[in-house]
Amino acid sequence: MALEIRTIDDGDLTPWVTAMRTGFLTAPTPDKEEVEVRAAGMDLARTQGAFDDGRCVGTFRSHPQRLTVPGGAQPAVNAITNVTVSPTHRRRGVLSRMMARDLAAAKERGDAAATLVAAEYPIYGRFGFGPATTSAAWEVHITRSALDRRYAGPECGGRVDFADGATVREHGPGLHERLRAQRHGVVDRTERWWRFATGDLPSPMGWKEPFHVLYRSPEGRVDGLLTYGVEDQWTAMQPENKAVVRDLIAVSPAAERALWHYLFSVDWITTVTTRDRAPDDLMPLLLPDPRAARLTTQADLLWLRPLDVPALLEARTYAAEGSLVLEVTDPDGYAAGRYLLEAGPEGAVCSATSRDADLTLGAGALGSLYLGDESAVRLVAAGSVTEERPGAAARADLLLRTPRRPWCPDIF
Known part of the structure; x- marks a missing residue:
């Protein structure tokens, strides 16, 4: 029987929690109280399970979140949590399918970005996430x-x-x-x-x-x-x-x-x-x-995945006046495009443009740069960002970096 990915209902809660505990290597069998407590904080419409012959072998959940960005604005983002795939069902595209469903729904809702805390570093870059804060x-x-x-x-x-x-x-x-x-x-x-x-x-x-x-x-x-x-x-x-x-x-x-x-x-x-x-x-x-x-x-700690680049870049303020053309590559299409950012301490305007790019970067690299913790010059040196115009990376750092580093004190 093919693996089924679907939104769960009340009858799936106990097997879903069992699969999550199995994936996180804790005692697999939850008690009734744990299931009830977890269920009270879950939006089942945003909770997915992967099922093989009726057995839950993968879990995925998201919830609304407000993220403070430089300047104090708090755009709505899609926070992802409780992600597991049972060891018996790895390398079958389970996570890819659940992630695709969730990101598509977040994009349709109008969320500017998705966030998560990555237990394992190599997994989430391939879905367009980049590490955005340091703990x-x-x-x-x-x-x-x-x-x-x-x-x-x-x-x-x-x-x-x-x-x-x-x-x-x-x-x-x-x-x-x-x-x-x-x-x-x-x-x-x-x-x-x-x-x-x-x-x-x-x-x-x-x-x-x-x-x-x-x-x-x-x-x-x-x-x-x-x-x-x-x-x-x-x-x-x-x-x-x-x-x-x-x-x-x-x-x-x-x-x-x-x-x-x-x-x-x-x-x-x-x-x-x-x-x-x-x-x-x-x-x-x-x-x-x-x-x-x-x-x-x-x-x-916090990883960020851009979904609406203009909305995301317009939500924050910048350290200096300046403009930048970003060519954002994204195989999944959510953030892909060429964007003109005209920014300053009072805010920014970002729109699609046909101008030549100053920097070419993936969605994950943009996620890493967005809150100001990472350096564009550093990512160019590492080969993660391409500088199309000399001095563009330094200009990006002048705009994007912040006097205090971003900080996310919470795991979710």
């Missing part, structure tokens, strides 16, 4: 930092207080929206995200209650949130506990300094680890000895 993980050895740990509250006159899950659900969403307004690369968080993060919904991945800390400015405004867990460890009756940062949101430098200083000053904590932080995070610079913060991982 960093740190390990901080507090005893080597030369930090004065005699903590007496924020020096700015604000305050730091513990909070419970209900308080975080009250203040966290608005705080995160303020962060999104000022930091490109950040994606929106749903109410379900906050409920999972605070234990109000049972997480399929398991959950252990963390500590939540809010920073309030001297005027009483909530400008920061820190969520962390602690791994208990003692050696020869000496505490050597590790704090594991799950989330740190700060919308002012004062809030960021106050939350890090608080955490670095907690008694019994000798090591702090983080994940999914910005590649240009301020944290090491807040230590008297920045070498105490060791970069343990730096890797791509």
Whole structure:
């Protein structure tokens, strides 16, 4: 029997979750509660399964997402997640067929781009995606930092207080929206995200209650949130506990300094680890000895696939005034064309043109350049972009690069 790719219905939920867990190498059989919790957050019209003789062997789901781009606009994009193909059914075009169906629907809806987080790097470039943000993980050895740990509250006159899950659900969403307004690369968080993060919904991945800390400015405004867990460890009756940062949101430098200083000053904590932080995070610079913060991982996180090039390029602002003609190649056709970009700090106009191209690049390369993290000059040197006119790559970098690097703190 030929493999069938189709949109799933309620009766497919348990086998679909089973196939997803199998693909992600977790215990394959879900309990009833997990299926119900997952189903409540799924749009079945955007959820696909691959079936072989009635057995689900592939999973694919997408959902609406808002992505902050340089300048603060938040175009609608198509976020892809829960992608698996069972090991028994690889190399049969299962992922290609599910991806084609989803991207066609996203294009028809008018989404400017598609996004995903790639577990394996080589897979998604062939579908027109390019890595668009970089994520960093740190390990901080507090005893080597030369930090004065005699903590007496924020020096700015604000305050730091513990909070419970209900308080975080009250203040966290608005705080995160303020962060999104000022930091490109950040994606929106749903109410379900906050409920999972605070234990109000049972997480399929398991959950252990963390500590939540809010920073309030001297005027009483909530400008920061820190969520962390602690791994208990003692050696020869000496505490050597590790704090594991799950989330740190700060919308002012004062809030960021106050939350890090608080955490670095907690008694019994000798090591702090983080994940999914910005590649240009301020944290090491807040230590008297920045070498105490060791970069343990730096890797791509958010991948972006252009679907509507004019809409995407017109959504963001640019560092300088200038124009650029881009020849975008795309075997799937969604982004293919030659486009004139006339850009500046106030915005841009992008339209089809017959002018000679300045740069020729694939959809994935455009995805990598779009948020400003990658360099066109670098991609030309690597052979991923062709410079048709001398100096065009440098001009592209002048327009596209941003003072702070894009940051996506969330895996979806």
